Amino acid sequence: MRRGRARTGPASRALSALRIVAGGLVLLGTAAVDVAAQSSVYGVPGLGHPGRASSARARALGGGFAALDPASPINPATVAGLGGITVEMMGETDFRGYQIGSVDVGGLTSTRFPLAQLGGRIGSTPLSFAVSFAQYTERSYDLTNSDTVILRGVPVGFDERITSRGGMSDIRLALGYRAGSRLRFGAAGHLLTGSAKLTFQRTFADSTYRPYRIETDESVEGLGASVGLVWAPAARVSVGLAARSDTRAEVTVDSAVVAQVDLPVTLSAGLQVTPVGPIRWFTTFMWRSWGEADGDLTARAFDTWEIGTGVELGGPESGLSRFPLRLGYRYATMPFSPTDDQPFEVNFSLGLGAVFAGNRGLVDVALERAYRNGGGARETAWQVSWTVTVRP
Amino acid sequence: MEARRTKYGLTLVAVLGAGLALGCGEDLLAPATGTCPGFCPPEQLEVVDSILLDVITSDSTFTGYVLPWEATALQTYRDSSDAGDAGSRAVITFPAFSDSLRVGGSSDTTRGPVVGTDSIAVRLQVSGGNVDATGRELLLYRISPDVDTAATYGDLDLVFADSALLATVPVPDSVTSDSLRVTLDGSAFPGFEQDGNRIGIGVALRNPTGYVQLGSVEGGAPAIITRYVRVDSAGTAVPRVEGRIPDFDTFVGTAIAAAPATSRVVGGVPAARTLLRFALPGRIADSSEVLRATLLLLPSEPVLGAPNDSLAVIAQGLATDVGAKSPLVGVPADSVSLRIAFVGVGSTDTVRLDVTDLVIRWTNDSTAPRALALRAIPEGSSFAELRIGAANGPLRPRLHVTFVPPLPLGER
Numbered sequence: 001m002r003r004g005r006a007r008t009g010p011a012s013r014a015l016s017a018l019r020i021v022a023g024g025l026v027l028l029g030t031a032a033v034d035v036a037a038q039s040s041v042y043g044v045p046g047l048g049h050p051g052r053a054s055s056a057r058a059r060a061l062g063g064g065f066a067a068l069d070p071a072s073p074i075n076p077a078t079v080a081g082l083g084g085i086t087v088e089m090m091g092e093t094d095f096r097g098y099q100i101g102s103v104d105v106g107g108l109t110s111t112r113f114p115l116a117q118l119g120g121r122i123g124s125t126p127l128s129f130a131v132s133f134a135q136y137t138e139r140s141y142d143l144t145n146s147d148t149v150i151l152r153g154v155p156v157g158f159d160e161r162i163t164s165r166g167g168m169s170d171i172r173l174a175l176g177y178r179a180g181s182r183l184r185f186g187a188a189g190h191l192l193t194g195s196a197k198l199t200f201q202r203t204f205a206d207s208t209y210r211p212y213r214i215e216t217d218e219s220v221e222g223l224g225a226s227v228g229l230v231w232a233p234a235a236r237v238s239v240g241l242a243a244r245s246d247t248r249a250e251v252t253v254d255s256a257v258v259a260q261v262d263l264p265v266t267l268s269a270g271l272q273v274t275p276v277g278p279i280r281w282f283t284t285f286m287w288r289s290w291g292e293a294d295g296d297l298t299a300r301a302f303d304t305w306e307i308g309t310g311v312e313l314g315g316p317e318s319g320l321s322r323f324p325l326r327l328g329y330r331y332a333t334m335p336f337s338p339t340d341d342q343p344f345e346v347n348f349s350l351g352l353g354a355v356f357a358g359n360r361g362l363v364d365v366a367l368e369r370a371y372r373n374g375g376g377a378r379e380t381a382w383q384v385s386w387t388v389t390v391r392p
Numbered sequence: 393m394e395a396r397r398t399k400y401g402l403t404l405v406a407v408l409g410a411g412l413a414l415g416c417g418e419d420l421l422a423p424a425t426g427t428c429p430g431f432c433p434p435e436q437l438e439v440v441d442s443i444l445l446d447v448i449t450s451d452s453t454f455t456g457y458v459l460p461w462e463a464t465a466l467q468t469y470r471d472s473s474d475a476g477d478a479g480s481r482a483v484i485t486f487p488a489f490s491d492s493l494r495v496g497g498s499s500d501t502t503r504g505p506v507v508g509t510d511s512i513a514v515r516l517q518v519s520g521g522n523v524d525a526t527g528r529e530l531l532l533y534r535i536s537p538d539v540d541t542a543a544t545y546g547d548l549d550l551v552f553a554d555s556a557l558l559a560t561v562p563v564p565d566s567v568t569s570d571s572l573r574v575t576l577d578g579s580a581f582p583g584f585e586q587d588g589n590r591i592g593i594g595v596a597l598r599n600p601t602g603y604v605q606l607g608s609v610e611g612g613a614p615a616i617i618t619r620y621v622r623v624d625s626a627g628t629a630v631p632r633v634e635g636r637i638p639d640f641d642t643f644v645g646t647a648i649a650a651a652p653a654t655s656r657v658v659g660g661v662p663a664a665r666t667l668l669r670f671a672l673p674g675r676i677a678d679s680s681e682v683l684r685a686t687l688l689l690l691p692s693e694p695v696l697g698a699p700n701d702s703l704a705v706i707a708q709g710l711a712t713d714v715g716a717k718s719p720l721v722g723v724p725a726d727s728v729s730l731r732i733a734f735v736g737v738g739s740t741d742t743v744r745l746d747v748t749d750l751v752i753r754w755t756n757d758s759t760a761p762r763a764l765a766l767r768a769i770p771e772g773s774s775f776a777e778l779r780i781g782a783a784n785g786p787l788r789p790r791l792h793v794t795f796v797p798p799l800p801l802g803e804r
Binding site for chain 2: 196259
């Protein structure tokens, strides 16, 4: 009784509003920080390295949970599974190295905040909403180069540095509808927006040639829409399906459109099976038509597909352990390559989850080992990601 | 319960905030050498090297910026090819010496008449010259102290006669900056009193292949003349000293043929400047980044001047283009050495002046006059004179520009 009054009182509503505002600020802060990171050497060609839009829990499961995960903005129908107001935020740190020909680079690190979401049920209706921010593509790099050019008949050495900081973000507004206990629908609109700070500088060994430096900001805009459903045909089985279509991305520099790139159609399908209480098995398949952008880019673009699968053991509701253990595997082809050889990525992952404060605070952590290969490069990375979820 | 949840929520928000603040470090720097072009952005820097032949739309030569008696140095030389008929001489006059001087200390204002001159010392400041010359000698002549700015080399030729020779002063080999002192007898200037206690000296150089620059009042290193006298102090002659710096110093040289209409002039005496006005192609002026710009000057005849002399030519931008009196823009300290070219007398080589910062200024500031002035450094103190082809002739100046066209960042 006392809790009921507290929830409906003006002070409580004000407090909830403050929490929502705080959550929104966290989302905005996340969006601002995210544009300064790099996730792969494969982010240099094309539009960059596609983001995964998966929570740390889904990542620990090899991405197998992504199409059914309310915390992963892939299937808008999963939003219908949100209860009260939920704020979540994800962070990721990676440690990378790559080989291209005889060039062997290691010790690259970056930290980013690729995913954040605020959502919840709308009153006592069967509708839920979610506003999320996710990394769509990322194109951050910092490359140095030394060479010689013939100027005025004389070879002149130079050092060059090319940097990009930024990428595209996917801001989604999703609505989910619970049609009974076994079926959920959802639809979402996506605003694809982003910017990058680009610099190009060259310094000549002969100081009579002035250093060259140009710095500019590019912006990228696009739109998208997605629909999805989650269906539980049996008590221990859930299926998730989603489709998404994005428009062309317009790359603008100094008010001039310098590139237009077709963005892909995305089809996702996920399956969750719970053979026994403490064990849950997830699989998600995803296909994206990145190949449509092939004619728009200097680099080659390919359709991509990926499959991820994972097992979750335990968890508070299982009665087996309070902290669920997750294992996962993922195979994915990557969209952009400088050659006709399409790169691919393999991930092995494991993770843990923890619940605090009477299920009002959740922390999920995932550790991944990524192997990327193709297009003339090889890359390996350790990726640590975490998601903090708050249910005020 | 509510307070507890609030505490948890705020704690988590604080943790997130700390993560935002602390977790933004990155280390992305990686070599691209060997990875391009595959894993490099598609943008490739194009560097264009172009010699612009018709970039100068008009030119003008103006003279008289520094007159010989305003120069910071006085040039003396002889041209061996003319066996002494061609050359330059310095002319220096001093203000009147006193008839009486103080006989006591600084607090004693009692003056006594000068009753005799024991000696006269002349100190000349050498401020330049060719270091490879040997056996240089300065010849000191007695001349009229009434010489003025109208005097020419021919007018004074008779004055520099052997009968007026006062002294011969050797110039040590390799010396380009030193003071030379010569002491003359007190009777060296017999017309001293008739000239109102004034003295005039002329300085010529006896050396077939060299030149010597003497300091001037304007250059801060004038000749100094010191008179050692005896003053009557109550019937006793006491020694006193009185010095003078010039009230007029100049130099005169043999006439040089005027430059033809197809030439433009830099340097010489009186000092000449040439103004060049540019019309940069739109491709460079509007959208390119200039890496280097070099002005190429083609001499229309060998550089004139004293044997073994050289001319320092500088290009300076104009603050505003109002013709001969256009105010010049200062040269950035890091550009001075590049903006100056040294040209030897007799040379016909192309003169190269780095004007990179000037051209960059023109491309960045559309209101800046796209013009420059060529002048000598210092002006008016040397007969060295560069004559270049006019803008409408075959030997017109060129602009060698190395630039980068717009780099289309953001391409995919």
